[in-house]
Amino acid sequence: MSTIFSKIIAGEIPSYKVWEDEHHFAFLDINPVQPGHTLVVPKQEIDYLFDMDDAAYAALWKAVKTVEAKVRKATSAKRVVIDVVGYEVPHVHVHLVPTQELSDYPVPPRKNMEPAEFEALAKQIADA
Numbered sequence: 335m336s337t338i339f340s341k342i343i344a345g346e347i348p349s350y351k352v353w354e355d356e357h358h359f360a361f362l363d364i365n366p367v368q369p370g371h372t373l374v375v376p377k378q379e380i381d382y383l384f385d386m387d388d389a390a391y392a393a394l395w396k397a398v399k400t401v402e403a404k405v406r407k408a409t410s411a412k413r414v415v416i417d418v419v420g421y422e423v424p425h426v427h428v429h430l431v432p433t434q435e436l437s438d439y440p441v442p443p444r445k446n447m448e449p450a451e452f453e454a455l456a457k458q459i460a461d462a
């Protein structure tokens with residue numbers, strides 16, 4: 335079954351398209367964190383960013399750079415914050431959120447950790 339983003343790319347579901355090339359499609363997020371919040375999606379339907387092959391992965395970030403410049407120019411953003419979440423739609427997409435200050439982008443609460451926990455986790459990750 336195709337994802338909602340594949341249906342948008344195919345034109346079966348409407349979207350506010352801002353850019354596309356042969357392998358990517360960019361459109362406004364329907365539930366924006368800030369006005370101009372844009373999603374960049376590879377046309378290839380793949381769930382998890384880091385499962386993409388190297389060429390497609392590199393091409394996606396080049397597309398993100400192209401779209402970021404357009405979003406920043408159009409919104410006069412100081413910084414366009416990017417994130418990749420994917421819990422809602424299982425089709426790779428990069429969020430681009432134009433911001434003027436840190437409070438324009440919701441950052442989750444941070445954890446308090448003891449030095450020993452940092453050490454154990456750093457070792458676990460380094461050894462993985």
Ligand code: AMP
Pocket residue numbers: 338347349362363364365366418419420421422423424
């Ligand atoms: P996530 O998968 O957690 O990265 O979130 C998926 C994002 O897709 C959310 O920010 C939604 O608002 C957005 N979204 C879902 N459906 C649509 C749609 N039809 N058009 C535009 N954005 C959408």
